[in-house]
Amino acid sequence: MDLLIRNIGQIVSGNINAPLVEGDAVLVKDGRITAVSHENSLNVSNVERIIDANGCTLFPGLIDSHVHVVVGDFTPRQQTLGFIESCLHGGVTSMISAGEVHIDGRPKNPVGLKALAIIAAQSFANARPAGVKVQGGGLILDPAFTEQDFKEVAEAGVKHLGEIGLGTVTDWALAGKMVGWAHKYGLKVMMHVGGASIPGSNVIGADAVLTAKPDVASHLNGGPTAAPLAEVKRIITESNIALELVQCGNMLALQNVARLIHRHDALDRLIIGTDMPSGTGVVPLGMLRTITAVTTFSDIRPEQAVAMATGNTASVYELRRGLIAEGYEADFLLVDAPVGSVAKDALEALAVGDIPGIAAVFIDGALKIGVSRNTPPPKRKATL
Numbered sequence: 001m002d003l004l005i006r007n008i009g010q011i012v013s014g015n016i017n018a019p020l021v022e023g024d025a026v027l028v029k030d031g032r033i034t035a036v037s038h039e040n041s042l043n044v045s046n047v048e049r050i051i052d053a054n055g056c057t058l059f060p061g062l063i064d065s066h067v068h069v070v071v072g073d074f075t076p077r078q079q080t081l082g083f084i085e086s087c088l089h090g091g092v093t094s095m096i097s098a099g100e101v102h103i104d105g106r107p108k109n110p111v112g113l114k115a116l117a118i119i120a121a122q123s124f125a126n127a128r129p130a131g132v133k134v135q136g137g138g139l140i141l142d143p144a145f146t147e148q149d150f151k152e153v154a155e156a157g158v159k160h161l162g163e164i165g166l167g168t169v170t171d172w173a174l175a176g177k178m179v180g181w182a183h184k185y186g187l188k189v190m191m192h193v194g195g196a197s198i199p200g201s202n203v204i205g206a207d208a209v210l211t212a213k214p215d216v217a218s219h220l221n222g223g224p225t226a227a228p229l230a231e232v233k234r235i236i237t238e239s240n241i242a243l244e245l246v247q248c249g250n251m252l253a254l255q256n257v258a259r260l261i262h263r264h265d266a267l268d269r270l271i272i273g274t275d276m277p278s279g280t281g282v283v284p285l286g287m288l289r290t291i292t293a294v295t296t297f298s299d300i301r302p303e304q305a306v307a308m309a310t311g312n313t314a315s316v317y318e319l320r321r322g323l324i325a326e327g328y329e330a331d332f333l334l335v336d337a338p339v340g341s342v343a344k345d346a347l348e349a350l351a352v353g354d355i356p357g358i359a360a361v362f363i364d365g366a367l368k369i370g371v372s373r374n375t376p377p378p379k380r381k382a383t384l
């Protein structure tokens with residue numbers, strides 16, 4: 001065995017249906033979790049590295065479902081270098097590109113848009129900024145795309161479409177036809193909801209989403225301007241589409257939408273992202289802040305909110321991560337209540353609205369950072 005984490009206070013699974021798991025230890029081999037249990041029931045005789053969690057809580061690594069990356073660890077939108085590394089210090093171990101729309105002089109024709117998606121997909125697949133797994137290459141739609149275009153980009157490594165609504169396709173029936181082609185070649189699809197940046201259209205609401213049938217209805221609390229709650233309610237009740245809430249949105253709408261999703265018993269469809277970099281800026285603690293907002297503004301429990309930022313998103317994008325479970329990629333965090341908090345552990349901290357302190361972040365079983373430079377310091381520290 002490569003790694004044993006022992007003395008874990010609590011294990012948050014990332015599984016929305018069973019968000020807490022029994023045990024105080026996790027074993028890792030070849031970058032995968034091989035056991036989650038009590039240490040006294042494990043064979044730990046041949047472990048190369050032992051880490052004592054000293055009572056810290058184990059979370060799966062956070063998966064940001066909505067990031068406007070370009071290529072590498074730079075965002076032209078806020079002219080910031082190293083923003084992905086900063087997010088690693090906020091517990092983010094994976095990101096899904098919502099479309100590389102911030103590149104200067106963005107292509108606005110089919111061949112250029114395909115090239116942009118392919119470059120981003122391949123570049124992030126070949127080089128992980130700070131170790132973070134970025135699924136780049138969110139293809140932006142053009143009305144002239146044919147089925148062949150979706151086949152080509154899929155064969156070149158593109159795995160999903162960026163937000164429908166960012167490109168020049170505003171005929172939602174045509175968008176729906178393209179979603180069909182995308183699905184045929186295994187591509188997942190997200191769609192912008194709410195106030196639109198497209199001239200001539202004020203809002204992308206339920207009719208557009210229910211016609212296009214994407215996999216994810218993006219930023220239901222606005223990116224940044226929220227759609228009317230009645231529109232969101234139709235998306236919840238008239239489809240099985242994944243429902244996203246983001247940091248760079250409308251916080252009152254986040255509260256209303258989170259409660260609505262809970263009332264409609266659709267917590268397994270709720271996913272959490274940031275929608276940064278944006279005009280709001282780069283928000284390295286954006287995932288933790290949004291998890292905190294979702295749990296404090298609703299009756300959603302902290303461990304359920306963590307699942308919305310991990311296992312739920314992995315399930316939409318068919319990633320073998322986001323869960324603390326055997327066979328999954330060993331991406332996880334050791335966290336605790338921050339120094340000075342009234343809370344006694346990480347879940348209690350989330351429940352009282354405090355950002356937990358990060359004591360360590362692992363990707364594929366490898367220690368990436370110890371105590372975060374961005375969160376408040378954790379009360380307990382792992383012995384690394």
Ligand SMILES: [Zn+2]
Binds near residue numbers: 163192193223
């Ligand atoms: Zn958007």
